[in-house]
Amino acid sequence: MTNGLNAMYTIWLREIWRFVRERERIVGMVGQPLLYLLIIGKGISATMGIRGAPAGVDYVTFMYPGIVGMSILFTSIFSAVSVIWDREFGFLKEVLVAPVPRWAVALGKALGGATVTTLQTVILLVLAPFAGIRLTVGGVVEMLALAFLLSLALTSFGLAVASRMTSMQGFQMFMNFLIMPLFFLSGAMFPLTDRVPAWMRALMHVDPLTYGVDALRHALYTGPVLEVMRAAQLVRFDLWTDIAVLAGLSLALSAIGTAAFSRAS
Secondary structure, three states, X not given: OHHHXXXXXXXXXHHHHHHHHOHHHHHHHHHHHHHHHHHHHHHHHHHOOOOOOOOOOOHHHHHHXXXXXXXXXXXXXXXXXXXXXXXXXXXXHHHHOOOOXXXXXXXXXXXXXXXXXXXXXXXXXXXHHHHOOXXXXXXXXXXHHHHHHHHHHHHHHHHHHHOOOOOHHHHHHHHHHHHHHHHHOOOOOOOOOOOOOHHHHHHHHHOHHHHHHHHHHHHHOOHHHHHHHHHOOOOOOOHHHHHHHHHHHHHHHHHHHHHHHHHOO
């Protein structure tokens, strides 16, 4: 058990140091959401906006939690690329022949990816004032906790897929095909309302990112603003419903990812 915990901590720490040393990665993490907010958000806000949005809430304000959710999705899924990278360059082979359980390596990877994604969310909080959102201490803490929970589920899912892939190109093609529907059906770009077609609304309800984005809106919008946005169907579910779904997904996908990694050759 001690060897397993030490191995998990070592893999987790390695993922953190890799993130800190890759400055280009940090720049890209901030640059992509900023471009979405400035170009897509401002463009749509200036031309169309959102029907039924309360006064003082423009499209950029509505879109900001969705952009944070997008960043969590992209970073979490592609954190699993390191599994294929480490396999190709021999590091993973050395780890797997070491006298440590494979579940510890898998959990270290998943927790490392989730921690990196949470650190990225901290950086993205700098953009909140540009979206017209006033942050509170409680909202920031709640948002980071939700980001970790969501990223743990998504990183574990990416780990399960990467464990079965033999090439980085195959993994990226498969995940690109999957990521965009997850993002666009999450309510990040447009709200989940009764005006959405029934078939699309059904897909949005089974999209795990939908509950993550909705929970982030709960953390960012407080007081009367939250109530008005809930009445306008811009916030769809109860916070505890979102948390229950995210917690269940985290547990289930962590178990699936760990099992898939343990069976990988």
